[in-house]
Amino acid sequence: VFVSFVPRLREVYAVYCQNHDSAVAQLEKYMESPEIVEKLKNCLFKSGKEESLVWSLNSLLIKPVQRVLKYPLLLGKLVELSSQSDAGYKHLLQALEGLQTIAQDI
Numbered sequence: 238v239f240v241s242f243v244p245r246l247r248e249v250y251a252v253y254c255q256n257h258d259s260a261v262a263q264l265e266k267y268m269e270s271p272e273i274v275e276k277l278k279n280c281l282f283k284s285g286k287e288e289s290l291v292w293s294l295n296s297l298l299i300k301p302v303q304r305v306l307k308y309p310l311l312l313g314k315l316v317e318l319s320s321q322s323d324a325g326y327k328h329l330l331q332a333l334e335g336l337q338t339i340a341q342d343i
Contacts, residue, residue: 239312239332247339250305254343257302264294305343308336 239246267273281293312333319326 239308239336240328243332243335243339246305246308246336247342250301250339250343253301254305257298260298261295264298302343305336306340309333309340312336 267277277294312329316326316329316333319329
């Protein structure tokens with residue numbers, strides 16, 4: 238599955254990571270508006286979250302960046318635990334190589 242999604246993952250994660258810093262900067266700008274802060278607090282309260290507002294939103298914005306770096310670790314472990322004679326072993330290696338390249342490029 239990962240092999241077929243590598244080109245799309247590259248595209249999506251590249252755009253997201255390129256825009257991450259500006260999204261964080263925009264969030265910080267929004268946090269200066271009491272009106273926006275109040276609306277966001279209400280949303281978090283309704284969702285049952287009690288953490289700091291900025292921390293919660295910043296942590297959500299960084300998740301995709303962290304995730305793209307974890308995919309190669311996951312696939313690397315699968316390769317390590319698989320036998321070269323397994324039917325999907327070649328595909329695991331291809332996916333690992335593709336995701337390592339994405340992680341390096343980002």
